[in-house]
Amino acid sequence: MELDLLETEAQSGPKDGSNTQGVYIYRASKAHGERPAKRRKIRPNEKTVEDNAQLFVPLLNGDEAEASVDLRHSVYQQLWSAQEAKIQEILDDVDSSVLENVSSFVKSTSPQTYDGCIPTALITVGSNVSSLGRLLSRLNEQLTTTGEGGVVALESGDAPNLKTTLKNIIRAAITNTEGNDGYQSFLTDRDGPRLLGYDLDLLGEYVKRKNVKRLVIAFRDSEAFDPSILTDLLSLLSSWLDRIPFTLLFGISTSIELFESRLPRSVVALLRGRYFEIHEASNCVDRIYERLQAELDTRFWLGRNITTVLFEKSNDLFQTPEAFSRTVKYAYMSHFFTNPLAIFLADKEPHNSPPGKLCETIRNVPSFRRHCEQLRDEGSSEKVRSLLEDDQYLVQECMQHLQYGQQRMRNIFQVVKAIHKYLRDLSITKRTSISDLSIRALSGELQNSPYMDDTLKAFKALDSVKLQETLATLPSFMTEHPECQELQQSLDALVLAYPNEGPLRSEHDGHNSTVSTTVVQQRVRLNKGKTKLSKQDTEYTQIVDRFCALSEACFAEALIRPQDLFLHEVFLLDMKNPLKEVFSPRPRFAIERALSSPFDYLVSNSETAGTKISAKQPPTAILYQLYLESGSLVNIYDLWQAFYAVYESEQDTDCDERVVMTLFYRALSELKVLGVVKNSRKKVDHVAKSAWMGL
């Protein structure tokens, strides 16, 4: 039923763009009661392969050249696959220390070390739920390659009751090493009768035959398991402990105390073990973001609005790093899908003679206009003229400015990274995340932020050793600055000249100022005085001052607003909306809106749209609006009267009361299905409101 509907849509999609339309009326293709066609396995035909090539739709009113559509697609794939590889690298790396601890725990413990209790590892994962899955699969890899055993990961859905849980455990344990066929043959090829699927004898035999030393059973979301099933299961496992070497792993999202308190004491007494902690998701997400944005080979950036949305979601909601990267992927995708200018991000020169449409597009971009105005103000109106008239020249200019703009973006993120590092290393503020700094930098506010002031202040107090370290780690565009090299040389010379004095200190350093207290009229006064500086310190102070001035200037130069760059539309995506709408759907809001003002969604003829309640609206919408006007208990008769009045006033003479009554009943039952009203127990002839608009 749904299938052929989808097919018709897909076929008509590219032509009239109906797959982008927001609202359509769903027509079931077959009547109710008819049996759906039997599903058959159909081999996927080659058509899908062809479709892949044309995933992207030609833009510019459909006039975009096919080559550039393909180019957009390929550029996207190339760019994203590089980024995805980086993300995967981080995900693999992030919990490796925890994995090491857990695997050493698994390998070193046995029931004997815990005098008869089941060895248990409790892993708190917090909101970082997906990390446990990665950890388990890697642990499983380790154990299976060494032939020591394996990991059986259980979800709460695998455990509806004890029998099924055991079946799942046994099957997963055996298929883990033997494969599905191995499991089947294991069931049948044995002397003696065929055992029941939930008989742990099967597992015991498997353990004996394979000489398994560690069988890890992992409960991935242990809170979601039914406590009574868990209790049964644990006591059962512990009674088999002498034949099957179980180790348990619990992933805990709340707290260990809570987890223990939900199990009966007798079961808790069967378990003994250790506790491990997996780091929060935000840590991982920050690292991913840094890799995506601040690498030196980045060519495409996410802007401030998107960054805000991304981090809002990952901080406030339960979100895994994988979900984060999917959101980023969507952002990348939507940029290349919708922006015809994205072909400029390709490595090679896009076209020798770009179609006029594309140049037209460039000329319509806001940043082009700003650029032209700027050129005109500088007095080079010739350039503006040729930009407007000469396509070749325009493309050349564009390529140049694109390079330049991308370099500027890289500089911005280098500064962000550097400041993040200084804030951390010089222990100025305790916790700053790269996301905070990036958001400020992307909106051009980092220059005047307290972070910057703090950093510069800290620079002033540096002693010579630390200054040398700092100079070594400056962003590359700064070290290339001639003044910086000069500074480095003079610092080296100074340090060489006074090798035995320890670190040199500037006058801004705390060591070089004294605080004296004097009592004046029974009040203590603090006077700050400068101690006398030695000669080398005075020289050093000069260097520090120069360094501060230099870095301030450099930072200020680097930290521009990205939106001021010419052609920032190409390499910077900064639209909040598709992302936010797609990843946080608002069904309730949509339903309320559709009911309270139906003509937002339905096509109407002109004059009725503005008026409030009218008989032209669907009956359910009319009733809903009447319902909104009433209190928490609604008398049905009053409601009916009001409803009837709406129809009566519009169709003054020929208004069949029975028809309207039918409509009324239907509307009321629809509201009931929507969960908006329910029967009231207090008064028989009333309905109770059970949903309030705008919550």
Next chain:
Amino acid sequence: MLPLDISNSLSQQWPCRELQTRQLTNLLGPQTPSPATIVVHGISATCKSTIVRAVLSALNLPHGIVRSPECITGRHLLTKILWATLEALGKQHEWERFGKGRCEHVSSLAVLLAECLGVTAGEEPVEKFVLVLDGIDKQREAPQTLLAALTRLGEVIPCLTVVLILSATPRPLFLHAAGVPHVNFPPYTRKEAIAVVLRGGPLAIHGLSEDVTAKIYPPFVSAVYDSLVGPTASSIPTYRSICEKLWPQFVAPLVQGEKPPGGSEEWDFSRLLVKNRALFRHHGEASLVHRIVTEEQPTPLVNGTFSKPSLAAVSAPSPLPSLPYFATLILTSAYLASHIPQRLDTIFFSKFSSSSLSARNKRAHHRRRLKVLSQAQAEDSRAASQGPGTPGKRGKRTKTRITKSTLESAFATSSATTSAGNGGAGITGPSTILTARPFPLERLIAIYHAIDPNPPANPVRQLAAGDAIYAELATLRRLRLVVPAAGRDSGGRMGLGSGGLSSGNTTSDAGERWSVNVSGDWIGEVAKGIGVEVGEWLAGGLD
């Protein structure tokens, strides 16, 4: 071998069980015909299964043992019984002859067992076969008639004796058969327990002479019993493990050659006991609360020095969960919705009244009044629970006090003391008003908007908060922090039966009620982390 010899030899190994051993030996012995059924009962860790096994192997009788808690269903149990019998008789290669190794019902079991034991077939019948069903009272999914049916097995098949081992005390005539011999394994008395542990002998410790050990160990063992084992009704294995664990620590001062206090030359038991008071206290606390993550075992005598159990060595897990901001806020609102009477919502949450001075005064007044009432009620019930001497007064007062305000105050006190830790001694009122009350989802969302510490600057654009809440609420439900109100009691049985993860609430009834499932002080702490003071909203919470 004579029964007496057997019991003597067994009591060498398992002391203090002579009586039971003799009874079993006599009942099962080869000279006399055995009864069809024998019931062995006693609480856990009283050596039931071990003695039965030992007696059977000493008598050299063919027997099969089935551990009933390992059988998942009744059918599983029957199959296992059949298989155990075949194995015991050495006929497991002929399994296809006996129902193809499958057994679905007790009646077919009787037939199959009779065939196995050679009663019906032409073979030579087995003289005597004992079937031991260990822990049969803990059998899962057992049909009602299972026990009675198993009892009949022995009557149907003359050479079969069924031994039922129970850990619960049997009700009279629970087998629906009279004259079944019962063997009781009572828990070990103090004397017996000490004797059992002493027989094991102390751990040999380097640097401790044997005569000193012989002098100190017996009083040490009885001291451990009196202080740690007796009061907590622990079993012999725990007793033994405690002794083994504490003994090296107990004699550590002696081994390391510390000077005894009080100017005397010799360490004796009482001096060691005084020296090690802390050890006993510490261990006593630990034995009452079992945790999965225990302190690391102190490694005794590393390089001759004794390492004290250090508390710092345990990386204590944080007691609070790390929930994201939004989820925490929802959990807090759920808690408030559960614990504030709906009647007071306007006073506590209304945006219109929150700013005006009079409303604030009103709220404070309410809070105070509820507080006073709740204290009065708490004192009342405390007096009632402590002083049973004044029944007349008590009855009268509790009767007059059940009013609306009392209920409210009960809410107030409950909010402060729902936590398990400080289980309010004074609160003995009806439990229904102390538990969290279910609330509809709409109320949760409304309260969420009221307590949001960072309300959106432009409320019109933030209309979708309700939609975002549903997704987070699903996660909270999965963590069982907020549960559907009906699901809390019965959800254990049926809740996950159908759909696992997304179970419950699939029939999206707007009238569906929810309830919070964690204690109050816990939520208070979590909420403080995101800048919401729960007490500010709660009746009787703040002052």
